[in-house]
Amino acid sequence: xxxxxxxxxxxxxxxxxxxxxxxxxxxxxxxxxxxxxxxxxxxxxxxxxxxxxxxxxxxxxxxxxxxxxxxxxxxxxxxxxxxxxxxxxxxxxxxxxxxxxxxxxxxxxxxxxxxxxxxxxxxxxxxxxxxxxxxxxxxxxxxxxxxxxxxxxxxxxxxxxxxxxxxxxxxxxxxxxxxxxxxxxxxxxxxxxxxxxxxxxxxxxxxxxxxxxxxxxxxxxxxxxxxxxxxxxxxxxxxxxxxxxxxxxxxxxxxxxxxxxxxxxxxxxxxxxxxxxxxxxxxxxxxxxxxxxxxxxxxxxxxxxxxxxxxxxxxxxxxxxxxxxxxxxxxxx
Amino acid sequence: xxxxxxxxxxxxxxxxxxxxxxxxxxxxxxxxxxxxxxxxxxxxxxxxxxxxxxxxxxxxxxxxxxxxxxxxxxxxxxxxxxxxxxxxxxxxxxxxxxxxxxxxxxxxxxxxxxxxxxxxxxxxxxxxxxxxxxxxxxxxxxxxxxxxxxxxxxxxxxxxxxxxxxxxxxxxxxxxxxxxxxxxxxxxxxxxxxxxxxxxxxxxxxxxxxxxxxxxxxxxxxxxxxxxxxxxxxxxxxxxxxxxxxxxxxxxxxxxxxxxxxxxxxxxxxxxxxxxxxxxxxxxxxxxxxxxxxxxxxxxxxxxxxxxxxxxxxxxxxxxxxxxxxxxxxxxxxxxxxxxxxxxxxxxxxxxxxxxxxxxxxxxxxxxxxxxxxxxxxxxxxxxxxxxxxxxxxxxxxxxxxxxxxxxxxxxxxxxxxxxxxxxxxxxxxxxxxxxxxxxxxxxxxxxxxxxxxxxxxxxxxxxxxxxxxxxxxxxxxxxxxxxxxxxxxxxxxxxxxxxxxxxxxxxxxxxxxxxxxxxxxxxxxxxxxxx
Numbered sequence: 103x104x105x106x107x108x109x110x111x112x113x114x115x116x117x118x119x120x121x122x123x124x125x126x127x128x129x130x131x132x133x134x135x136x137x138x139x140x141x142x143x144x145x146x147x148x149x150x151x152x153x154x155x156x157x158x159x160x161x162x163x164x165x166x167x168x169x170x171x172x173x174x175x176x177x178x179x180x181x182x183x184x185x186x187x188x189x190x191x192x193x194x195x196x197x198x199x200x201x202x203x204x205x206x207x208x209x210x211x212x213x214x215x216x217x218x219x220x221x222x223x224x225x226x227x228x229x230x231x232x233x234x235x236x237x238x239x240x241x242x243x244x245x246x247x248x249x250x251x252x253x254x255x256x257x258x259x260x261x262x263x264x265x266x267x268x269x270x271x272x273x274x275x276x277x278x279x280x281x282x283x284x285x286x287x288x289x290x291x292x293x294x295x296x297x298x299x300x301x302x303x304x305x306x307x308x309x310x311x312x313x314x315x316x317x318x319x320x321x322x323x324x325x326x327x328x329x330x331x332x333x334x335x336x337x338x339x340x341x342x343x344x345x346x347x348x349x350x351x352x353x354x355x356x357x358x359x360x361x362x363x364x365x366x367x368x369x370x371x372x373x374x375x376x377x378x379x380x381x382x383x384x385x386x387x388x389x390x391x392x393x394x395x396x397x398x399x400x401x402x403x404x405x406x407x408x409x410x411x412x413x414x415x416x417x418x419x420x421x422x423x424x425x426x427x428x429x430x431x432x433x434x435x
Numbered sequence: 436x437x438x439x440x441x442x443x444x445x446x447x448x449x450x451x452x453x454x455x456x457x458x459x460x461x462x463x464x465x466x467x468x469x470x471x472x473x474x475x476x477x478x479x480x481x482x483x484x485x486x487x488x489x490x491x492x493x494x495x496x497x498x499x500x501x502x503x504x505x506x507x508x509x510x511x512x513x514x515x516x517x518x519x520x521x522x523x524x525x526x527x528x529x530x531x532x533x534x535x536x537x538x539x540x541x542x543x544x545x546x547x548x549x550x551x552x553x554x555x556x557x558x559x560x561x562x563x564x565x566x567x568x569x570x571x572x573x574x575x576x577x578x579x580x581x582x583x584x585x586x587x588x589x590x591x592x593x594x595x596x597x598x599x600x601x602x603x604x605x606x607x608x609x610x611x612x613x614x615x616x617x618x619x620x621x622x623x624x625x626x627x628x629x630x631x632x633x634x635x636x637x638x639x640x641x642x643x644x645x646x647x648x649x650x651x652x653x654x655x656x657x658x659x660x661x662x663x664x665x666x667x668x669x670x671x672x673x674x675x676x677x678x679x680x681x682x683x684x685x686x687x688x689x690x691x692x693x694x695x696x697x698x699x700x701x702x703x704x705x706x707x708x709x710x711x712x713x714x715x716x717x718x719x720x721x722x723x724x725x726x727x728x729x730x731x732x733x734x735x736x737x738x739x740x741x742x743x744x745x746x747x748x749x750x751x752x753x754x755x756x757x758x759x760x761x762x763x764x765x766x767x768x769x770x771x772x773x774x775x776x777x778x779x780x781x782x783x784x785x786x787x788x789x790x791x792x793x794x795x796x797x798x799x800x801x802x803x804x805x806x807x808x809x810x811x812x813x814x815x816x817x818x819x820x821x822x823x824x825x826x827x828x829x830x831x832x833x834x835x836x837x838x839x840x841x842x843x844x845x846x847x848x849x850x851x852x853x854x855x856x857x858x859x860x861x862x863x864x865x866x867x868x869x870x871x872x873x874x875x876x877x878x879x880x881x882x883x884x885x886x887x888x889x890x891x892x893x894x895x896x897x898x899x900x901x902x903x904x905x906x907x908x909x910x911x912x913x914x915x916x917x918x919x920x921x922x923x924x925x926x927x928x929x930x931x932x933x934x935x936x937x938x939x940x941x942x943x944x945x946x947x948x949x950x951x952x953x954x955x956x957x958x959x960x961x962x963x964x965x966x967x
Contacts, residue, residue, distance in 0.1 A: 150850030156565060157853050159488035160868065160879040160887040163568045165579035167886060170565070201480050203563065204637045212657055271688065275695045283691050285659050289680040290470040383684050385658035393478065393658075398850055 119426065123419065130415045137411040138191075138404065139184065145395075145403050146180045152200045155397040174200055187404060196408070197401035201393075206405035210387065214409070216286060217386030220378070221371035223306045228313040229364065233357070235314070236321025241348055243326060251318065258315030267308045267381040274304060284383035305382040309375055313367060320363050324356040331355075358428045365421025369414040469677040471946070471966060473959075474684040474692055475702035478658050482641035483634075484619040485557045485564040490870075493617060493957050494702055495681060498663055499646035500619035503531050503550070503598075504612055505958040508731075510783055510872035512612045513958070516545070516620060516647070517598075520612075526605040526908045533596040537670045539622050540651045547592035552623035554590035558582040561631045569614040574601040607908055613873050617957065620647070649962035650679050659683055674962045686710055690717055693941050700942035703954035704730060704870065709939040711770060711823055717941050724946075727770050728938040730955050731779040731876075732869040734824055736831060736931040739861050741891045744808055747927060752801035754931035755792040756838045762827050763934050770937040776921040777869070777877035779935050783910070784874040784917040789925055799838040812841045813862035818852040821867070827933065828865050856889040864889060869935070870955060874917040875901040881929050890929035897924055 152174060153167050171177050175186060190197055196206035239251035275283035282301050287293045328334065329352055337347045372387060379388035387406055394402035479492040484500060487493070503517040517531035537545040556562060558570050560581040570580035574589030582588050589601030602611065625645050626634060633639050644652045649671070650663035660682045665674040681702075684692055690713045692698035701707040709717045709725070718725050736757070738750050745753075759773035775791045778784050802809070813835075817828040825846070832842045842863070847855065856864045866889065868880065879885045882898040900923060904916030924932075940951045945967040950960070 148851070149847070150854035154850045154853040156488050157887055159566065160885075161568050162488055162565060162886075163571070163579040164886055165577070165581070166565060166567055169560070173563075202637060203481060203486075203635070209657070268687070271691050275697070276691050279695050282697055283688055283695060284684050284697065285682060286656060289472040289660075289682065289697070290678070380685055381688070383659060383682070383688070385656055385683075389658055396848060396850065 119423070123423065126419050126422070130419070134411055134415060135188075138188070138407060141407045142184045142187065142400070142404060143180070145398070145400055146183065148398070150398055151176060152398040152400065155201065183400075187401070191404075191408070196405045199394075199402050200399045201397050201402075206401045209390065209402060210405050210409060213385060213387045213390045214372075216384055217372055217375060217379070217388065220302065220305055220309060220375060220384060220386060221368075223302060224309040224313065224371055225364065225368070227306055228310040228317055229360075231310070231314045232317030232321050232360070233353075235318040236356075236360075237325055237348055237353070239318070239322045240325035240329065241344060248322075252322065255315040255318035255322075258311050259319070260315070261311060263308055263312065263377045264381060266311050267304070267378065270304050270307060271381075286385065305378050305384050308381070309371065309378045317360060317363060320360050321356065324359045325352055328352045328356045354428065358425060361424055361428065362421055365417050365424075368417040369410055372410060372413055469966060470680060471676050471678070471961075471964065472680045472682055472697065472699045473702055473707075474682050474689055474698040474700075475707040476684065476686045476689070477706075478683050479661070481637060482644055483563065483637070483639075484621070485562070485566050485569075488565050490704075490957055491702075491706055494706060494959060495661055496619045497648065497957065497959055498650040498679060498681075498961060499644050499648045499652055500621065501537070501545075501647045502617065502619050503615050505953075506613060506616040506872060506956040507953045507958060508781065508872065508956050510609070512609070512616065516550070520608075522608045526608060527602050529600045529602070529608050529611060530593070531598045531600070533598065534670055535596050537647050538668055539624075539647050540645045540666060541622075542668075543622065543624055545620070545622070545647050546595045547598045548595075549623045550598045550620055551590050551592050552627065553618070553620045554588050555582070555586055556621070556626065556634070557618065558588040559585075559631070561635075563635050566617065569618050572602055572606060572611050572614065574603050576603075605908060607905065607910075607913060610873065610875075610905060613871070622646075649674050653678070669962055672962055675964060676966045679961060689713075690941070693717070693723055693943065694720055696722070696943070698943075700946060700949065700951075701940060702959075703728075703940050703951050704938045705732060705867075706954075709941050711767065711939065714768070714770065714939050717939070720941075722944055723941045724944055724949075726940045726951060728940055728952050728955065729772065729781055730869065730935055730938050731781045731871065732867060732938075732955075733774055733777060733779060733935045734827060734865060734867050734933045735777070736933055737856060737861070737864040737866055737889045738928065738930060739856075739859060739863070739891055740893070740929055741859055742862060744805075744811070745862075746805055748801050749805045749807055750928035750931075751792075751926070752798040752805070752807075752838070753835065754925075754928050755794045755801070756798040757831055757834045757931055757933065758793055758795075759791060759934055760793065762830050766823065766826055766830060767934065767936065770939060772935045774932045774935055776924050776932055777880075778874050778917060778921050779869065781935075782872065782874055784914060784921075786918045786921045789921045792925075795834070795838050802838065802840075807840075809839045810841065812843050814860070815842050815844045815863040815865075816852050816855055816861045817844050817846050817865055818849045819846050820849065823936070824865060824867065831863075831865070831933070853889075857886070859891055861889075865933075872956065874913070874920070875905055877924075878902075881924065892927075892929045894927065897927060897929070 153171055156162055156167065175183055187197065198204065199206055199209055235251045235255060239248045242248050271283040274281040281303050282288060286301055287297050334347060334352055337351050375386060376388035376392055379386045380392060391406050475491055475494060477491050479495050480489050481487050481492065484496045501516045503515060504512040505515050506512055516533055516537060518534050519532045521530045533547060539545055557564055557567060558576050558581055567580035570576050570588065571578055575583055575587035577583060591599050593599050622645050629639065649666055649669045651666050653662040653664045655661040660680055663679040665677050667673045689701060689707060690709055717723060738745055738753060763771050763773050772780055773791050776789060815832060817825055828844060832844055835842050852864060855861055878898055878901040879887050881892050882888055883893050883895050900916060900920045904913045904920065907913040907916060938955060942949055947965045948963050
């Protein structure tokens with residue numbers, strides 16, 4: 103747990119930091135396995151089984167379903183199934199997908215690339231836009247610029263992803279025919295980086311939309327709070343212009359609270375980009391998760407859970423550490 | 436770096452990025468000339484053809500591989516690998532004469548040995564083969580299609596280009612062809628000698644699959660697309676275009692893809708059709724050809740026959756209370772047809788003398804006579820994912836409430852629906868089926884003990900009628916049995932069959948000789964397509 107306290111001795115800070123990290127990692131281990139257990143139980147007790155997904159073809163025989171059931175280990179109690187999964191996982195084996203028979207690790211790694219590309223681009227765009235809009239609003243508080251930036255952020259925050267996605271596809275793909283509406287590449291032509299960038303524009307915009315709105319509001323209030331500090335008043339009294347004061351003195355301190363919000367949102371970008379990936383046929387982890395849940399593909403569900411849980415735990419830890427780096431008043435206890 | 440310089444650097448980087456994006460080329464399918472893009476709404480599962488129950492996968496297999504014969508919507512079969520076939524006297528053997536000009540994509544000739552090897556491989560019980568049932572009628576296999584002993588399946592090569600399939604018992608040969616039309620032949624010289632572990636590994640089938648179909652596998656992005664290049668040596672004629680791309684696109688975006696030119700043609704039927712809500716818009720697009728194709732795909736209201744209050748007269752009353760005409764005319768805007776049995780007007784076994792019921796007053800009277808518990812809340816399970824079906828369920832609910840029933844719709848996902856119905860947790864459920872020219876397609880759903888008998892019917896009468904029909908060896912002999920089946924299934928009413936839906940097909944005008952009607956039976960003759 104991080105608390106704000108003036109650091110008395112710089113020397114002891116590093117030691118405290120390492121102790122803090124080790125302690126956090128120790129807490130993370132049972133948390134991680136707790137998450138896997140809960141997800142396995144929920145998935146297993148959800149109505150339906152992986153075999154039901156095969157019934158889409160009613161001609162499949164009971165004998166074949168029985169063979170599948172045994173091969174998948176579904177004839178054993180849920181507790182045994184979980185322990186078997188856990189044992190394999192601890193040995194580095196994520197198992198095989200029930201529906202595609204491929205190694206789960208390969209499947210997830212393959213899907214992770216497009217998801218990380220989308221997530222990283224969206225974080226960069228969201229931070230850039232939120233910082234710009236937040237500062238614009240806070241530096242001219244209660245003016246038209248503030249109202250416009252705040253109104254825009256509220257609009258973005260309250261716009262559902264699927265709706266924004268469909269509107270953007272209608273405008274840029276259907277009407278203007280400027281941007282592609284799905285996939286990583288065009289059907290025709292050589293696959294190139296430029297082609298990939300064009301395909302990324304709409305999904306990145308959609309994935310960033312709500313985050314820009316949310317983070318702009320945080321940034322605005324943070325900058326407003328920072329601008330009331332004595333050192334800002336001092337800087338202004340020394341004759342520094344408003345823009346220079348904000349960029350040189352207020353920006354860094356205003357970013358610190360935003361960092362926590364961003365850090366908490368990272369797992370959302372990776373595991374929660376479900377709707378965006380579905381709308382734009384983006385072959386990432388989000389769309390994989392939807393398929394896995396609908397077909398009750400337990401090994402894939404568990405594999406994605408592992409990745410997202412690890413990412414959530416690590417991003418929280420990294421956020422806390424960075425928080426301390428950005429604000430020297432923060433002490434680790 | 437001062438502020439002005441930073442702005443210049445960032446502006447430069449931004450312009451460079453825009454340049455890269457647009458220099459990267461916006462090549463739409465329409466501009467590229469010889470690439471055709473098919474869109475379907477869900478991904479394939481595996482590249483091992485016999486281990487899939489997915490029609491999305493079968494679209495992919497149909498491009499890479501060939502089968503002995505392919506089915507058409509009118510119930511007839513067209514030659515594929517087999518130029519012709521002959522049924523022995525007594526219907527115990529079918530002899531297929533193979534085309535002599537077929538070569539695998541690597542240039543090796545395809546012979547009867549490949550066909551025999553494929554059937555032996557697929558019938559090996561150690562091979563993962565979800566659809567092994569397709570071999571169930573062949574001698575030397577058990578009811579699941581697995582061989583009784585190694586190599587026992589009754590498929591033999593009479594010579595290099597003649598294959599003889601021996602049947603367990605005399606049967607109508609088209610029932611066999613219906614199953615064999617989804618058995619894709621794989622190359623012996625590629626897979627012979629591999630261990631069963633290697634054969635069960637997806638890598639063995641998807642790295643560089645060698646087939647004999649109109650297109651060669653080129654590349655794929657899992658969950659997004661499969662790319663093919665034309666097989667210029669295809670034995671039925673080289674395709675008119677160089678590349679085929681099968682892409683996964685959600686149903687809500689299919690029309691947008693067609694209008695923008697990113698998609699050339701839809702996979703059709705349940706694999707990818709224009710949404711009914713988009714149909715008027717699609718019909719007015721200058722770059723598209725649209726066709727509304729009647730299908731045998733139907734929706735049916737499943738009734739839990741194990742509930743004591745759903746007696747046969749009560750089930751008939753439920754069926755009589757539903758105004759199918761309103762569903763078809765108002766909800767489907769005429770793009771479908773009302774039905775009361777699973778044998779639809781497209782079938783040559785259809786009996787138009789079996790009238791569609793609608794008499795709510797009579798329905799209410801029957802229920803009162805049956806002392807139906809009107810105060811009981813009836814659970815109606817409705818699967819999500821098909822908007823029209825959800826709306827139809829709401830109309831059915833209204834019709835049932837109009838005769839005094841209390842119905843509570845419960846939206847569930849498809850897997851939950853299956854599970855709940857098999858456990859008997861429903862009063863009603865709604866589900867789709869069809870997509871076959873086989874008049875006994877619905878047999879599994881009314882067969883006691885079957886894993887898709889969602890009505891939980893225990894009376895074997897209907898399944899027995901189907902079996903009697905299937906045992907007859909000619910169409911003329913089969914017809915009376917399936918006419919009887921239609922009358923009895925309406926009267927017994929394990930389900931209230933509701934309506935068929937048309938496949939709303941659209942494709943770019945630059946394509947011709949597309950003939951999409953047969954896509955509904957999983958036959959996509961892409962080598963016949965012409966591209967302007």
